[in-house]
Amino acid sequence: MSTLSLETGKWAQNQVTPKRSSAQKKRANLRDVAKVAGVSVATVSRVLNEPSVVKKDTLEKVQKAIDELRFVPSAAARAINSGRTRFVGALIPTLDNAIFARFLAALERKLSDDGLSLIVATTESDLEVEAAKAKGLVNIGAEGLIVTGVSHSEEFLDLIERTMIPTIITSYYDESNVLPTIGYDNEAAAQLALQHLIDLGHRRIAVVHGPLHNNDRTLARLSGLRSLRWDGELKSFETEISLRGGAEAAGQIMGNRENPDAILCLSDVVALGVLFGLQSKNVRVPEDVSLMGLDDLPSSAVAVPALTTVHLPVSRMGERVASALARWISSQKIPKPEKLEAKLIKRSSTAQNSEPVGKSDC
Template structure:
């Protein structure tokens, strides 16, 4: 790693020169990005990334002392499960005298990089990141400024980065195999968007793999944002197919419950007409009528383990390590054995 001293570190004037703007514009871009036009803002951000620039005052603070703050950057505040993970992280950190700084990036990995750089500038000691997919420049940033981190909610099969998570593909395969074992052959899928979302991508791949291994036809797939209304709209499209699927697999419980809403609105019985399953085993799914068959994932345990590891890394009491956690199929009444009818 480059060991340049403070006098050789890039300054705002170097960023300004590379971006072709004034130092005042650099300051506005870093502190009030909304006040700078998008093209100029992008030039400044590119220059900051190329130079690996951190304001000198923040850099001195980082070198001199810990802030006792951990950054948790999640894809979205709208998805309640990330709140459960970060709540567990906060509780365990608080007991050891640390606080959490929470940020979101809306599945935009470049925005995640920008947010992480801001948190580094404000002295955050370490990071909990969600998922395996990240801009490579993010890891360069954290390495340059010696900020420990842990990836969560997934498994980094490359072995390059420490993670605490579970096998999303295997979890999806397990619930898909359960549905297939009930005699369902026409299967539909409601999937979260997969761009910038390795969890959704791996779950969708797990569904497809189980269906292919069973020798069944390619599943009908509709994508939807993780919101009940969007999921209901996606399910409505699946129900309009001829012939319609006898079972629908959703990549999370929110999408599954949205699918159930569409069935109720159309007068379609669950599970007699259509079986529905989810993943994550949330209260939302468990309290439906019928209760949602799902996969319990270690949402809280991930936050607790991440807190323990990050504190140990910050305080020099251990090395970064990876951990694969268990999941469990939870069978309820939203999926049952296929009743053979005239439509097959």
């Protein structure tokens, strides 16, 4: 700050350090609150962690002291006093996919209703990374874990067995799994999509899917397609799960001598990329080729043409997982497996095949 010297008549630069009031010297703690309220530290702890068991007049005194001291509870201190951290960890393959974003939004919202917080870790579909990050979450006090799919490393499964931490599998339904699963039947969801194309008279169908490595959901969907008995032909194309991956797959598919009469993508993200790729080649959807996805992302409904797809109830899955995990943590009651039904969503990207059955050339 600049000040004028009365002796020299010149301006001088003075470093002025503002004084801190006594209230600013340190952060208030439980003992401070207890002293001001005239109660024990244990009583303050009960007010913070279990207010329903505290008498009304005591609750009011403690709350008044908290307000006066501007006391903010320390998460670490509360964990020490209560023995609970009140957070759970979710391990997902990536954040770069709208379907996981929708799931996490519903999961976090419902966990919050039950007084739990959420920490998210990404695994890039690497089972070793998943095990390492799961261990890290357990080490910092996670009370439960949420994981994607049924494929996990021995190290991960050993961690769950040793710690007995409540753990729920999502995006997959398997009633025989040692861990409870809350999700959908991936085989049935894929068959629902394929059956729709078969019913429209399509017989040469290209299937576009993401990487198979460590992705049991995609493997299950492909298994479902191959087990459905019909008289047509399926050709599979693997690509990255992105708009670019879908566009590149469209180039591969339409570059073949014999073009398909329908394209089935095992995710909406890829399907939208395929749509863009087809449009860049002046291939009309659905006049020249029917196109459908699997997920039912919000963007699919506003695409041109709107994308026929299979709705996966990911938001409901997030809510159901949150409720089941919260109950498991609080009551030690292991939830039962729960299957959420997929649903066919018919839009304008698929149409009846006008080509006579049996014709082999496009």
